[in-house]
Amino acid sequence: MYRQQQQDPNGWSYSFGYPNLISPVDVSSIRQVATTTTTTTTTTPTTTTTTPAPAIKCGKGPTALPAARSLIGERIAGSAETKANAWPFMVALRKYTNNPEILKKGINYDDFCTGTLISDSKVLLAASCLEKMSLYEMSGVTVAAGITFNKVTFTDVQMTRRISKVVLHSQFNAATYANDIAIITLEYPMALSSTVGPVCLAPASTEIDQYADQSAVILGWAIGTTNYPFSVLGKDTVSISLNSDCKADVNFGKYVTNANMCINSLNAIICDEDVGGPVVVLSSPGIWTQIGINSFIKKGCDSNSLQTRVSAFRAWIDTYSKN
Template sequence: MFIKALVLLCGVSLTQACSISSINFIWNLLMNLPTTPPPPTTTTTTKPSSPPCKCGIPNKTSRIVNGTVTEAHEYPWMVGLTRNYTGYPFCGGSIISDRLILTSARCVSAYQYQPSDIKVLVGGWDASNSTNTMWSSVCKVTIHPDYYIASSSQHFDVAVLTVCGPMPTYLERVGPVCLPQQGVGTQYEGQYHTVTGWGLTSAGGVGSGYLMKADVKTMPNSMCCNQDYNYGYGWNCNQITDDVMCAISVPAGAGVCGGDQGGPLVYNQVGNYVQTGIVSWAAPCGNSDPDTYARVSKVVDWIKSVDQASGNKTVCSI
């Protein structure tokens, strides 16, 4: 094709022969024709997924038995359940929407309390100081339909409290925790978590004025009763069912105690805290045995049905 082009171009001039220099000139022209540049390549970057709604955002400015005091309002979803507007919390709970609180069924079962008997400490940190303390009243208690007590254990130990008016979740010190997706929740086993509460600081001791936290590590249920952990000294291992999750304190000696029931067990999932458990029944305070939690992932669909029945539909799962 190039030779044909040379002949044609040389033939255009009738007065000048096609010399070697002319052929070289034309050849260079042909070999350096402008080409169309290839289209620019584009790279698509995938942004980290974020929750579809705002939840699980802590308030940290720096970085429970033998636990440590939390920073003021570090966990804005944490609430305390009291019998009046001045007492120390007898149980914990967590905000999951501006009208709903997640807690333990044993804390609010009908034979103990009526809804009007329960007052909720919202946005609190120092339970002994009523300054800037907010309170909510409970209008409805919904206990999981499969809740039951067997021996020393609780199963489906979950309840949702509906408060009589919206909580101020727009404030920095008040906000909902994220819920996991419905499922078995094995992805949260073998992970470090945080548990919070105003419970006793030692067996037979007194409650903490300040909200306390402890680091724990979850485990598969099969590990709860192996030779390393031997939950309940092996006599009630059949109580470790799939609606329960076990966790061991890290280091040993820190963990939950009386008054911490109903409080949240949370996992830091790329900056957003997800509630994977509810403090249910515990080994003797501060020993090296695992504590047990109601497994939230098993009841998310039920929680959402309560939310929808209330007309809110604002619970956030990630």
């Protein structure tokens, strides 16, 4: 069951319910908030205090930028392989499929888009990941976190969660990719740990070239038409382009606004399944900040891509990450 809530000024909100169903998630793994417990007897008063667990820091990842690749024309699918759980904020959006090419691999799901954890119960992604799906299809989407790979089952997933709510930006335009941003609320929180945790987010800014000429990292699930399902999580070092250079791009220049950014790389090109995923910069050793959300991808995955600039939507993100 689902219901579309009334539109507010900045987003369309969809809520999902699962009456009379037992949730498949492990409730025991949900992160609990520690509380102070006081126990009193008629003889000697006793106070027992539980110390809260330390907060999980955002942006945990490798301590330095990965080396840039020297090969030309690679997708993220062919870029450098990441170590297991090196990027704890990466999640995959998963839906059931009847595609025979996928079924013959022994799995019945399609990892169709990417997102990032921004808290234990919120996922940041592109509105274009979900905009073409019916509400019924959205209600069947699950979010997988803590993904690692092996040659037997292809992927091992620490946790999956269903969706309880989706908010798409109210001014998202599927034709121009304007305001291509969305937030998912999970049915149950993820259990945060050293291998599953949130990304840091760029602070609010109106500066269109805030990160221009800086090095950044793009991340993707390495999906291709001939090697599905995933075999690695790919990464590559790129540079952030000037907004004026983004507007001059022959593929997506007509879509660029002050709320966009783009990357420049001859080495790795993101593809369809990487939409919604992050562009991140190294804020300090081992701490990564998301500055972009993968948005426009040219069909064929043979050129650079357009991103939604996170700092332009920070107020919007803060509003819906708290609701």
